[in-house]
Amino acid sequence: MLAGLSRKRIVLFVLGLCFLVGVFLSVGFGFYLMNPAKEGGTDQVFFVRQGSNLKEVAGELKSREIINNKPLFLLWARVMGYSRNIKAGEYRLNAGMAPLKLLRILSRGAIITHPVTIPEGFTVKQIGDLLEKKGLVNRDEFFALTCDPDIARRYGISGPGLEGYLYPDTYHFGRGLTSISVIDVMVRRFKEVYSQSQEKAEQSGMTMEKVVTLASIVEKETGLGKERPLIASVFLNRLNKRMRLESDPTVIYGLKGFDGNLKRKHLKEHTPYNTYVIRGLPPGPIANPGREAIKAVLYPAKTDFLYFVSKNDGSHCFSKTLSEHNRAVEIYQKKQHKRRRKTP
DSSP: OHHHHHHHHHHHHHHHHHHHHHHHHHHHHHHHHHSOSSTTOOOEEEEEOTTOOHHHHHHHHHHTTSOSOHHHHHHHHHHTTGGGOOOOEEEEEOTTSOHHHHHHHHHHTOOOOEEEEOOTTOOHHHHHHHHHHTTSSOHHHHHHHHTOHHHHHHTTOOSSSSTTOSOOSEEEEOTTOOHHHHHHHHHHHHHHHHGGGHHHHHHHTOOHHHHHHHHHHHHHHOSSGGGHHHHHHHHHHHHHTTOOOOOHHHHHHHOTTOOSOOOGGGGGOOOTTOTTTSSSOOSSOSSOOOHHHHHHHHSOOOOOOOEEEEOSSSOEEEESSHHHHHHHHIIIIIHHHHHHHHOO
16 A cells, blocks of 8 residues: 555656656747847858758758757757758848747748849840849850750740740849749749730730740840831731841841851851741740730731831831832931941
C-alpha cells in the first residue's frame, strides 16, 4: 500500500517536473522567436540561391548575425513546415527582425524587386542586354531561350522563337529568378493583352503569328504613334495586291553585324527577312510590338496608300501611286541629302 502510494507520488512528481520544464522551454522558445538577435539592426541584402536548403540558409543567417541561435531557428522552421517553403531570391533583412518574422518573410518570398521598363519595338537581344544590365538575367542564356523554336511551341507559338511575344511593359523582377521564369512572365503578359483582341483577329482571318509579325514591322516603321493605322494600311494594301512590303527594318533585322548604315547592296541580299526580295511577311516578328501596333493591324486606317517616305521629322508622306511616291522621295529624301552635303 505504501509502496503504491510512493510510486504514485514519484509519477506525479515526474509529470509535474516535465510540465514545468515544458513551460520553461515554451516560454524560452517563445521569447527567442519573438525577440530579435539585436535591437536596431541595420538592413542587409540577403540572397537565397535557387536550390538552397533551410540548413544552408540558417547557417548564412547565423554567420551574418541576423539570428543568434541556429538550432532553435531550424527546429521551429521544421515544426511549423517553413523548411519546405523557403523561396529563392534577394531579401532585405536585419538582425532587428525576430526569427518568426524572418521565417515568414522567407516563406512568403517577400523579395526585393527591381523595376525594368521594356520599350515598345525592342528586340529580344535589346531586352536581354537591358535585363543583364539590371543584374536580372544572363544575356546569352536569355537570348538562347528566346530564339529556341521548341520553347516557343511550349507557349503555343509557331515560329522561329519568342521574338514579338515578350510584351513591352514595366515589370518588377527579383534577382535570382531563372531566365525562363522572366520569359514566362513576359509571354503571359503578352497573351493577356492579345486576348483582348482575339475575337477581332479571328474575324480578320489572320493568325496570331501574322498579326504580331506585321505589328512588329509597323512598330519599327512608326515615328509618330498616330501614324500606326496609316502605316498598317499601307502594308495590308500591299499584301492584298501581292506586292513586296519593301520595309527597311526587316532588311536590317536579317543582317548579321549591321553597323547602322543601310546600303543599297543590303536591299539585294537574300535573307528570310529581306522584304525587298521575298513576297509576303517574313518568317516571324522583327521586334516586340506594343498594344497600339497590334491594334493598328487589326483596325487599320481605310486608305488606298501603297507607299510612304520619311519627312525626316518623325512623320511620313503617304502616296497612292509610284509617281507620287517618287516625287515625295525627291522632296523629302534627295533634297535633304543635298542639304546635308552642303552643311560644313
